[in-house]
Amino acid sequence: MFPYTAEVLAAAVAGYNADYWLAAALAPLVLGGALWLAAYPKPGGTRLIGLLLAAAWAWVGGVFHLQVFSVINFMAPVYALMFLAQAGLLLWLMAVRRAVVFERTGGWPRRIGVAFALFALVGQPIVALLLGGPIGSVRLAGVAPGPTALLTLALLIMSSGRASLALAVIPMLWCAAAGATGLLLGVAEDQGLVVVAAAAGAALIATRGRPRTGV
């Protein structure tokens, strides 16, 4: 049982978007840059993608969960820890160890990854609006947890390297938790998220073990 209603959650997100409007406006653009780098790999690209994703996870953990969500949900500090841990993992495995790599020629994993990433960046907000959600409450990749988790999964699909699966654990857990919340509170956006994330998770597993050329 959650201590808030869907209406209160939407109001909290709207207040957050208004308070941090610059971050909300810039984050999807910056993460769009990460998608570009994953699709058209450049030397040093993995490191930059790792840094950008880690920054997004750290922001969501430290600002969204700890400062905003914690006001209405006593579990938020636990979620914040999860997000900060994922930020640390992304930094370590992608920016420092480069245990994840992006290929020059990705084939169908690349196309699938791009599709999921575009959904996380623009598809989900459009669906939320089509479902009647107010524009102020739209959840955006880089500042809101759901689309950030989905975008991370999408980029991991486009990558190779042993660490991809390890980096997918927390995003999958988050999407499952968000889906359960969506089911109980009747938030269609979150119910949809868990379905898309499950498909992304399946695609990630299906694309592991393929030989690739990394940069």
Next chain:
Amino acid sequence: MRSDRFAPTRRSVLAGLAAAAALAPAGAVHAAAAGRDLRAIPSSGERIPAIGMGTWITFNVGDDAALRAERRAVLQAFFDAGGGMIDSSPMYGSAEEVLGALLPQVSGTGTLFSATKVWTPVFESGPEQMAESRRLWGLDRFDLMQVHNLVDWEEHLETLKADKAAGRARYIGATTSHGRRHGELETVMAREPLDFAQFTYNILDRAAERRLLPLAAERGIAVIVNRPFRRKALIRRFEGKPLPDWAGEVGAANWPQFLLKFILGHPAVTCAIPATTRAEHLRENMGALAGPVPDEAMRRRMIAYVEGL
């Protein structure tokens, strides 16, 4: 804002005993004392309105101005109807902060009977959490401080006893809402000097009739009934179904009142605390303070009716 409006005097103790006597079964129904159902807290005789208000989910609205304005209307309706007990907890997100912000904005709050809880598995942080609750509500002391869901109750109760002695809480208690914790609550009620026990009781969840309610009566512990509507499930289940022709005999004009009257008909119950986000629902609920209260025979008839629906 004063929250000791109902501080016991010899007169109020006598009045409380009279009210308790009025609740003794005496026919199909009996009238609530003086038109408004006030019930005595056994440990003091102080009387409080038998319908209070919960705040789980409903008052956790964060900073949103529009939602806060709606809750202000609920709070005003509560005090306009002479409301007393408001129950909250640090577990309820922003509910305590919202209450603290809204209480100074409404009138008639002199009847407030402030009830909150300590809810932390880290015993050492209990006093700090309770101090934070006082700050959030804007109170020097709570009327009632309870151990939430029996979390770490042995340790927290020692603090609560000391707080009561030091005047930081007028009454102390313990709560649960899970049937599987009834045995543990029973142990606490039997062993500890509680003023209040809070648990779930409604027309379909009647496990408390077996041991908790009789024990409360025997030990002189006031009973707060939570989840009177099973978190709206009962209202959803019965709305659209006809009220019995005889609902008026128990003072119920609608389903929420029917369900609340059933609870108030139990002589060991001191206060039921339905939660709502809507002022019109609040007024319906407070309507249960007026009119007759069903006796045991009538309560069995009420059960038979709803179970037959």
